[in-house]
Amino acid sequence: MFTGIVQGKATVQAESQVGRNKRLEIVFPAGVMLSQQLGASVAINGVCLTVAEIGHDVLTFDVIDTTLALTNIGLLQTGDVVNFERAAKMGDEIGGHVMSGHIMTSVTVSRIEKIEESVHIRFTTDRQNEVDARRYLFNKGYVGLNGASLTISDIGNDWLEVSLIPETLRLTTFSSLTVGDKVNLEIDAHTQATVDTVERILKERGIVLP
Template sequence: MFTGIVQGMALVEQCQEMGTNKRLVVQFPKNSMDKQQLGASVAINGVCLTVAEVDQDKVSFDVIDTTLALTNLGAIQALDKVNFERAAKMGDEVGGHVMSGHIMCAIEVLQVRTQEDSYRIRFVVKKQTGLSHDSSDVDAMRYLFDKGYVGLNGSSLTICDIGEDWIEISLIPETLRLTTFGLLKVGDRVNLEIDSHTQATVDTVERILQQKGLK
């Protein structure tokens, strides 16, 4: 489990090809990986990854081909920066909203602009072909609402504006300082995780409406 409060940025030192999979060797800020253990979970750009190797603040993760295709980790290269959050422990404050690190899809930066005292990023949310066993389409817009929660690259954020096929977020200076959002440019892909409570509510309501012949 993660809280959606990104703890900082880390540097990808190496991207090692392993057949169709990839190993990421990531250098974290000093002391940020204290007492880290093999098999523990760390969110990298919001993707829950398992620690495969630890060398002080340098940690390696193996990423399977499905995750590489579904998320922006497939495009990650050496010297890229990524957001990170260590798994939450019992008793930790949940400053954002509960997140699992299971990504629904990656969405694309449509526009970046400064508006008054805020830094705004607009993302286009296209319906995408699913990568699950049933090959169903992924229609993330069904679960996105004005002022609702959304997980983007591991950060718990509030949607400040929404259209038919886009969402917009507004970022404060502290979030820009701690995360990679200030590095994003038009065309970049960002990992999207839907709030699990919102998803459950929408799916339940739609199922009931279908059963009653109202949808």
């Protein structure tokens, strides 16, 4: 479980292909992972990954092909910077919203607008994607983007927009995004459960949604 509060940025030190999978070595800020253990979970750009090896401020992760195809982890190269969050423990404060690290799909940066100290980023959803997340997205709803718990500030038929404050920009990789970049999207589990339940009940009663 994760809270959606990104704890900082880390850098890909090395990446290699292992069959259809990928192995990532990621360098973290000094001391951040001192108590980390093999088999522990860490969210990298919002993707829940398992620690396979531990070095000095370096963790190694093995990523399977399905995750590579679904997320932007497959695009990572040596030198790229990622968001990270260690798994939450019982009793930790949930500063964002509860997240699983299970990505539903990816969205594409289509517009970046800076207004005074804040930045507004628009993401386009892919209508051709076999996973359609649009029915789970609504204005002022929660969404996970590259591991950060954010509130949707505006939404259209095929896009959503978030507004970022300076502290979020400082702690995350959002400040370095450019138009065309792919970003991982995780739907709020409570929203998904509610929508799926309502749709199932309506279908059972023969009610067809527009």
